[in-house]
Amino acid sequence: MKWYSTEISQGKEDYSVSDLLMQFAKNHGISVRGHNIFWDAADAQPSWVPSLSPADLKTAVDKRIQSIATKYKGLVIHWDVVNENLHHDFFESKLGTTASTTFDPSATPFLNEYNTIEVKSDQKSSPSSYLQKIKDLRSGGYNGPLGIGLEGHFAGAPDLAYIRSALDTLASAKLPIWITELDVSSSPNQSIYLDQIMREVHSHPDVNAIVLWTAWSPSGCYQMCLTDNNFKNLPTGDVVDKFLGEWKMLDGLTGTTDANGYFETSLHHGDYQVQINH
Numbered sequence: 598m599k600w601y602s603t604e605i606s607q608g609k610e611d612y613s614v615s616d617l618l619m620q621f622a623k624n625h626g627i628s629v630r631g632h633n634i635f636w637d638a639a640d641a642q643p644s645w646v647p648s649l650s651p652a653d654l655k656t657a658v659d660k661r662i663q664s665i666a667t668k669y670k671g672l673v674i675h676w677d678v679v680n681e682n683l684h685h686d687f688f689e690s691k692l693g694t695t696a697s698t699t700f701d702p703s704a705t706p707f708l709n710e711y712n713t714i715e716v717k718s719d720q721k722s723s724p725s726s727y728l729q730k731i732k733d734l735r736s737g738g739y740n741g742p743l744g745i746g747l748e749g750h751f752a753g754a755p756d757l758a759y760i761r762s763a764l765d766t767l768a769s770a771k772l773p774i775w776i777t778e779l780d781v782s783s784s785p786n787q788s789i790y791l792d793q794i795m796r797e798v799h800s801h802p803d804v805n806a807i808v809l810w811t812a813w814s815p816s817g818c819y820q821m822c823l824t825d826n827n828f829k830n831l832p833t834g835d836v837v838d839k840f841l842g843e844w845k846m847l848d849g850l851t852g853t854t855d856a857n858g859y860f861e862t863s864l865h866h867g868d869y870q871v872q873i874n875h
């Protein structure tokens with residue numbers, strides 16, 4: 598859905614690839630996040646965009662919003678509206694910082710950033726910087742729904758205590774939190790690190806969902822795939838399947854209270870229906 602993929606030449610839109618993916622998702626009952634309307638990095642624009650005057654850029658931006666939001670209205674659950682705008686400011690530097698619009702009330706607009714939970718050394722996207730961006734949006738006049746997107750591109754062993762602390766801080770905004778692009782760089786411990794991260798973020802009560810990046814890619818994976826080119830699980834895919842399988846094992850779980858009337862067990866974070874017989 599990225600702009601540089603759907604409008605390579607100005608005025609010539611091509612949504613054929615994203616249309617196929619949308620149809621695949623519909624056929625398999627998969628919810629879709631709209632990623633993304635804009636990407637704030639200067640080198641992530643269609644080749645014809647950087648040379649536009651501010652006035653022409655504003656026209657192109659409005660047209661882009663109208664085009665993609667109308668085409669997929671009601672078909673996506675989220676929009677990453679301006680991707681990675683804590684690290685980059687291509688649009689803000691040319692158009693200002695106070696523009697806001699409402700284009701699809703059925704989809705929650707999300708911020709989406711990297712290095713907020715991955716490392717503690719990147720102050721551009723630290724939890725406090727993220728919260729300040731949310732405050733800036735509110736003070737700029739946007740009072741609609743909003744979500745916190747955390748990419749989760751991990752380069753090595755995760756700092757689990759920091760992840761938990763960062764999520765606690767972000768949760769103070771009382772907005773939905775999604776892990777949007779989770780992967781781990783290749784190493785002998787890749788699958789171990791993936792398992793640790795998934796369990797840490799899933800166990801946090803304010804994390805709504807986890808999206809992995811990428812399940813499979815014919816041109817090669819960014820950092821991690823779950824299957825090979827024959828769709829046979831890689832070790833990382835086994836980690837995900839095992840994790841999902843543990844949920845199914847909880848169905849029909851039974852136990853007996855002790856002499857004091859207590860029963861204790863370990864469960865994944867979530868909602869459960871409990872039946873008590875006596």
